[in-house]
Amino acid sequence: MRYWLFKSEPFKWSWEMQKAKGKAGEQWDGVRNYQARNNMREMKLGDQGFFYHSNEGLEVVGIVEVCALAHPDSTTDDPRWECVDIRALKDMPKPVSLPDIKANPKLADMVLVNNSRLSVQPVAPEEWAEICRMGGLDAAT
DNA sequence: GCCAACGTTGGC
């Protein structure tokens, strides 16, 4: 299983909205960036990801799970763009903020720190475990 | 609201 990070502006698509979709989940549409799309193509069912609020909040607020493989993005006719479906799994007991992440030497290599503009990013297992720990989650569960 | 960083586009 691999780990990812999904970034969204809460104005546009917030964690609350994602949770409201429940188990059915929702397609992660609107991505118009090749790197982000390629990341989504590599996702498998059951892969997990952080849900990060950009622009406002600037923190990891929850954990999601991939519940549909990459398929055409229904919000565009352009066949280049695809997206996966994700569903909310659980809240971060304690949201992990960007300053917290930047302040942690173990997370210095995170894509979030070094390429803040990429909206769908891979997360290394060690980084996943560290952020779960910071957020008050046992990484094993 | 500003500005830096990055990705994409298009002319040559």
Add this chain to the structure above:
DNA sequence: GCCAACGTTGGC
């Protein structure tokens, strides 16, 4: 295929 111009993103 290169590179300048432009648009968008996102942190501050």
